[in-house]
Amino acid sequence: MPPDRLAAIQGFLNLCDRLKHVHRAARTQGRLENSAEHAWHVAMIAVLLAEEVDPRPDLARVLSMIAVHDVIEIEAGDTFAFDEAGLLTQQAREQAAAARIFGTLPPDLAARLSTLWAEFEAQDTPDARFAMGCDRLQGFAQQVDCGAPAWKEVGLTRARSLKRMQPALDLGPPFAPMIEALYTRAMAEGLLRE
Amino acid sequence: MPPDRLAAIQGFLNLCDRLKHVHRAARTQGRLENSAEHAWHVAMIAVLLAEEVDPRPDLARVLSMIAVHDVIEIEAGDTFAFDEAGLLTQQAREQAAAARIFGTLPPDLAARLSTLWAEFEAQDTPDARFAMGCDRLQGFAQQVDCGAPAWKEVGLTRARSLKRMQPALDLGPPFAPMIEALYTRAMAEGLLRE
Numbered sequence: 001m002p003p004d005r006l007a008a009i010q011g012f013l014n015l016c017d018r019l020k021h022v023h024r025a026a027r028t029q030g031r032l033e034n035s036a037e038h039a040w041h042v043a044m045i046a047v048l049l050a051e052e053v054d055p056r057p058d059l060a061r062v063l064s065m066i067a068v069h070d071v072i073e074i075e076a077g078d079t080f081a082f083d084e085a086g087l088l089t090q091q092a093r094e095q096a097a098a099a100r101i102f103g104t105l106p107p108d109l110a111a112r113l114s115t116l117w118a119e120f121e122a123q124d125t126p127d128a129r130f131a132m133g134c135d136r137l138q139g140f141a142q143q144v145d146c147g148a149p150a151w152k153e154v155g156l157t158r159a160r161s162l163k164r165m166q167p168a169l170d171l172g173p174p175f176a177p178m179i180e181a182l183y184t185r186a187m188a189e190g191l192l193r194e
Numbered sequence: 195m196p197p198d199r200l201a202a203i204q205g206f207l208n209l210c211d212r213l214k215h216v217h218r219a220a221r222t223q224g225r226l227e228n229s230a231e232h233a234w235h236v237a238m239i240a241v242l243l244a245e246e247v248d249p250r251p252d253l254a255r256v257l258s259m260i261a262v263h264d265v266i267e268i269e270a271g272d273t274f275a276f277d278e279a280g281l282l283t284q285q286a287r288e289q290a291a292a293a294r295i296f297g298t299l300p301p302d303l304a305a306r307l308s309t310l311w312a313e314f315e316a317q318d319t320p321d322a323r324f325a326m327g328c329d330r331l332q333g334f335a336q337q338v339d340c341g342a343p344a345w346k347e348v349g350l351t352r353a354r355s356l357k358r359m360q361p362a363l364d365l366g367p368p369f370a371p372m373i374e375a376l377y378t379r380a381m382a383e384g385l386l387r388e
Contacts (some may be wrong), residue, residue, distance in 0.1 A: 067241050173195055
């Protein structure tokens with residue numbers, strides 16, 4: 001491996017460390033979850049659910065997308081799903097961050113990671129939709145498991161939450177029944193308003 | 195999905211949250227790294243290096259192994275590579291933990307995850323060795339990047355460290371040159387004793 005290539009990859013991996021300090025809106029054992037451990041949890045969901053779906057997703061592609069999907073948050077930050085002001089600028093911030101972050105890699109790797117990230121964002125392929133289902137399921141389950149203080153803070157209603165979760169519910173099983181079971185718990189525990 | 199299966203998978207995913215609170219010996223921005231964010235970082239290395247190796251690893255299998263490889267630490271804890279007392283009991287603790295943790299899943303998923311974990315542990319396949327190389331490289335780089343206080347605490351020598359890293363060095367490129375570059379830095383910065 002040429003020294004420049006080696007140094008660029010090491011530099012990118014060093015930069016990745018910062019994702020362990022990008023905080024999400026859900027909590028884990030009393031502290032905010034970070035985007036790196038979230039991405040691992042999403043990967044575990046993908047491993048468990050991959051064989052529940054027909055046709056089977058391309059797990060190499062799905063797990064690669066999941067590993068890459070939040071890296072841009074190192075520069076762009078995590079945008080809470082119900083932060084209306086943040087959502088308005090999210091796409092532009094993330095596009096600029098992707099160019100800067102993936103641009104530190106050698107061109108072939110920059111292209112590969114950009115393509116994976118863009119595929120996840122575009123949601124045009126079954127693999128990207130499966131990865132999105134795992135991502136939404138993890139985020140939703142984490143909120144329900146931690147008592148959803150962030151939902152209570154914005155007075156989240158079931159209808160507004162459902163709008164956010166609809167793309168994952170539209171995937172059908174196994175995502176829909178798992179998310180529906182979580183809604184039943186969330187309503188019973190008063191985490192969402194009617 | 196039958197309700198029992200759904201509940202078992204949700205229960206396992208909830209259990210997985212605990213890996214975010216299993217601490218490793220390396221630091222990230224001043225705090226201990228946890229095994230969940232470590233596993234994500236290892237996955238990123240696998241995505242970046244997969245095409246540097248001939249024959250190419252089966253990335254679906256490698257990334258699944260990486261997602262699963264440390265889950266047993268929820269019960270068994272992380273064993274520091276130079277904790278001689280811990281290493282003596284590590285295998286027995288991890289075997290028992292694997293049986294308990296994977297045993298909470300439906301039988302087909304318990305078998306799939308156990309098989310992935312056992313393949314990683316046995317190191318008998320090229321995919322398992324590639325995953326191990328990514329795991330060792332991440333652990334080593336994280337220590338060098340954080341100034342390796344845990345190495346200094348045990349007075350780690352270059353020779354003893356090399357013994358630990360030998361299986362990854364034996365994989366050749368891209369692992370060997372990346373690890374050798376880190377050794378050069380570690381020696382220059384006084385992180386290892388001669």
